[in-house]
Amino acid sequence: MNLRQLSYFVAIGEAESVTKASARLRIAQPALTRHLKHLEGKLGAPLTRRYGRGIVLTDAGRYLLGRVRPLLNELAQVEAEVMELARRTPVEVSLGLPSALSCLADRFIERAATLQPAVRLRVVDGWSGFVLDWLQSGRLDLGVVYDHFGDMNGLVSRPLTSEDHYLIVKRSDRLAERDRITLAEVATLPLILPSRRHGLRHAAERAFASIGCHVEPVAEVDAVPTIRTLVERGTGFSILSESEIRFHLSSALIAIPITEPGLIRNVSIAFRAGNPVANLESLCSVIRDEALAMSREGVLGRAAGASVLEA
Template sequence: MDLKQLRSFIHIAELGSLSRAAERLNLSQPALSRQLNLLEETLDTRLLERTGRGVKLTEAGQMLAERARVILGDLARLEADLSARRSKVTGHVHIGVPPSAGIVITGALVEALRDRYPDLNISIAEDLTGDVQEGLLSGRLDIGILHDGMISRSLHAEPLWREDLFLISHPSRVDENETEIDYEDVLALPLIMPTPKHGLRAKMQEAAFRAGRPLTPVVEADALRVLVDLVHRDLGHTVLPRSSLVMELSTGRLKARRIINPELSRKVMLSWLQDRPLSTGAKAVLDTLRDLAGTMPMADGR
């Protein structure tokens, strides 16, 4: 059984589409179909059934997907342990970070890595959570920081810290002693929000659904600086963790109110592809991120 075929099959099973899996793997659809056919011939069983909307797993395919994830995960850990025997930390590590988390941790991470591992080269890409996840799945990124939610089963994910979400407003819209606001009152305000592919928007949408209220932003923008600028111009309110706006809040350019009833929070997750072995450099970055997360006072903004 070919490991490359197994890895390709896992992506097909997860996405339920040969075309989408081929795009993720940077392969042509005919090439991916050949891999699938060879795997089915090797196992002498049918793994997928074609449907009008893509493909679905047969009973044998479901069994293979579950076992393959375990096998590929064990193999990745074995290869990582063997690579860690090298004493000098070198190489190049590609890291993806969403903007709000990047403001909090990127500077400290680079500083710590330059101090601990001067021969290690790193590249840091700032992207939305969905784009960071896609970068991990395609192999473009080695390590990613994600927000909890619909994280792919092909990724390992462990929590780094928790952050509460606050309503961010122009100072003229907030009474001097006002520090909290009910979520139902938030939904009645003109909101400036990220687009639906952003994890924060999904969190807001879920809470609105539970409250039986619509979430209807007046403006959608995925760039953090755009959200902040529009609120500063008093064009609406947005929702963000306080840790991503330390300068604006400390100088009074913006005001933050904790959202209650319910309180909204999210976890910041450290993530990497389960079936891809981590280099010594990548493991060094993981350990450094864990160390930094344990020392920064950014969990809930209290």
């Protein structure tokens, strides 16, 4: 069977007349009759029989009509929807990600392209502080951000996951043999941290304050690659997220779990309240579902566990 024969048969069955179906389809009656006979031959059953000036469907014909008609209607609807998508200009939505998570952008893009075909994601990366600034200034539509203690006014956020943060040390350092380190011990080390405009710095300072410590870093650096290079050279130590460690840590560095207490930051997706771009909530749901899937796979969030990071 092919779609043409089935659509011709449906027209004949609905009209109960080859002549009327021929006029409706604008196809010569002999040609329409040949298609009907070919279909009956392929099925091995008569589908119609003559009745006066018209035709009536046999039991097999009525069964086939009842099964095929909704399928053809569904195909017609799919065709109309695809044609509408082809005519529609894709809506570009800009998404900001922390640099640590930028390597996961392809997952978000592929998921959005599958479930939101009218949306085209444009992805940029930067510190959470930068992403928040870009959101509030209107340069971004959506942003994945870590906990941030700056001005979140005017932003709507949805939780995605959470991540542990680790002390980063040079592999040849004496601390590299440790399987964990307390936050109080971390406070005594020469730390290289980002400036106070970034969430990681705020989170670290709040964690240190919770145990009665105040830390002044030996250097403030707002570029993670430079931080990693300085730690490799033995200039100091730093604190980085699970994702940064999993995807960007070199073999020259070791990640040590921080305990008593641990340093955990939540990851959320945010957008400006009143953003005119349509379906942002729906797109947030798509990204959230993908983030949950990645957590279950062990490539994002606390579900991964420390053993993966130390491998």
